[in-house]
Amino acid sequence: MARKSYFVTGTDTGVGKTMVSAAILEAAASLGKRTLAMKPVASGCDETPEGLRNEDALILMKAMSEPLGYDQVNPIALKPAIAPHVAAAQAGRTVTAQRLVGFCRGLQMRPSDLLLVEGAGGWRVPLNDRETYAAMPVALQMPVILVVPLKLGCINHALLTVEAIRRDGLTVAGWVANRPGPEIMTCEQETLDYLVNHLAAPCMGVLPWLEHADPQILATSLNVNCLFEN
Template identity: 70%
Template sequence: MARRTYFVTGTDTEVGKSIVSASILRKAADLSLRTVAMKPVASGCEQTPDGLKNEDALLLMEHMTEVLPYEQVNPIALEPAIAPHVAAQQAGRKLSAQRMVGLARGLMMKPADLMLIEGAGGWRVPLNDRETYARLPAELGLGVIIVVPLRLGCINHALLTAEAIRHDGLTVAGWVANRPDETVMSCEEETLDFLKGHMGAPCLGVLPWLANLDINALAAELDIAPLTGISPQI
């Protein structure tokens, strides 16, 4: 059974959750840890000869250590690149937290040291008219990793996300600051200092923008000891 499992959320969509997740997986592999990951629901999938595939799920598969079939990593693949609940409606399907919890529990039974479950968008993304994605980590009692994009407004979004997670009875296990594009925000250092003083959780790293994605280079910028209990020197 996976010894440590975390849910990865963002303050919004397009903040780099998959890149951060892949970098954490790569860092854990460098520490000789066995890793698995899943993205239960993915919209914006492409048709391939082997069915619908999502580039974020494929990125997770590339950097986790254990070999799993695509369907276990991304069991609910939706083609339109829109909100998951709307994409599901258009596909004639219905999303439910209960089903996703069952899928996640199944993967959590796999032998691994670290497991990541990547969400979609932010903390309150709806699954249906009654449930949001937050129900999944709440039902499983998971620690949450927040991905914070370094851009104007990120302090407010980050603090509100952390507040909502704690309101739901969960722990913010850590957060990662990510530069989602080449633009350097004004007063970046001051923003980082404020977040480090007010998030109430460890900063796991600050990831630079790379024109050519290099997960190994990004992993080198992370300290995941708060997640694994393993010192980076080991």
């Protein structure tokens, strides 16, 4: 059974959740931990001879230490690169939190030290007309890792996301600052200092921007010990 399970979300879409997740997996592996990961719902999948495949899910598969089949890592693969609830509707499929909970519980039963479950977009991304993605980690009482991109507006987005996570009754286990591009934002250190002082959760690291992102290199900028405490 997975000893530690965490849900990875971001302040928005396109903030680097997958690369941060892969870096966390690599950092955990360097500590001798057995790791698993999944991206239950992925839109923007490519057609291949083996079926629909999502680049993010493939990155997670490469970074985790324990072998899994693609369908276990990404059980709901959707072709259009749009919001999951719209992509599912166009594909004639229904995505519910209960179904995602079932997929996650199945992986939680497999032996590992760490299971990461990567969400889609931000905390309130819809799954259907009634539920948001947040309903899944809430049902599982899964602590959350937040990815914050270092760009203008990130303080407001990070504070609002953390507020929503805690209002839903979950713990923010830690957060990672990610540089989304080669430019260093104006007053970056002041922004980091504010986030450290006001998010009331461990900062696990500040990831550099790499032209060719490599989770193993990014992992050297992380401290994941907080994920294995208690």
